Amino acid sequence: MSRSENRNQVHYALSLDEACRPVGTRPVHVYWRMLERGPSEVEELLGVEQPVYGLEDSQTVEATAEGWRVRVSLKAFPSRPIDITTARVDGKCQVQAWTKLGNSVSRLEHVFVKTSWPFTVDFVRLDGVGPDGQPVHELIRQ
Template identity: 50%
Template structure:
């Protein structure tokens, strides 16, 4: 099925993530120390994969030639329609914003290595996501961080397991903590 299935899994994702526990604020200032995952390109800092099909919602940062985030809302969401081919992308539709969209406030600040953008998913307003943007190997790169298991971790993957026939069974966050240990958190109703 090549549809986005936003009506069922997306709305249930919004409900599920909206019920996530309130956690401490965003990661501490400065680049986290310890082992990190490889950086991703700035146009795909992190993504949400779902069990319904291979299509993914990616979150990218609009940057200038110096890798500085551009505009009041530099982070944006879009679909990678992998069911239609590796390079096929589509914009996020307005009706999908409650499940996959970003909050209206995006704070940008300079760091010692580049820039940091603080965002929150609309479906997950109690959990901050910080995107560090910097130059690496001649291109703009990014790493995304959030709290997993109550500690700061770099996001490797967000996976949504949909329930049959409708709804969300669970959301799995996985990544690497700033201490270098694997981090994994399952969010269920």
């Protein structure tokens, strides 16, 4: 997730074991990539940032025919869950995020947040790939 304020990004990491299974009951964690300071600099979210970028406490982990699915929701959009799927493909873990974009469930590729000082969200743009393989975009204004 990127934002308008600077190059820093919010990342959502999924902990997996060697078999591509999610580790634990809350395998997704969120952190900052502080790209303004360097490519390997990371930080935890501040408390005041949790309502915008943080995750709801509940994370549902379940096995699927293809692998595993973890359902999470952003605190800012609890009614729009994100399903993170994992599968072993050609000996590697393949991880994809899925959510509703427009009228269909699409693969989520990127989220951009336009912010204003101090902690106001002007809009959120979701970018993904639809079921037909075409790019899809959705603009959400609060």
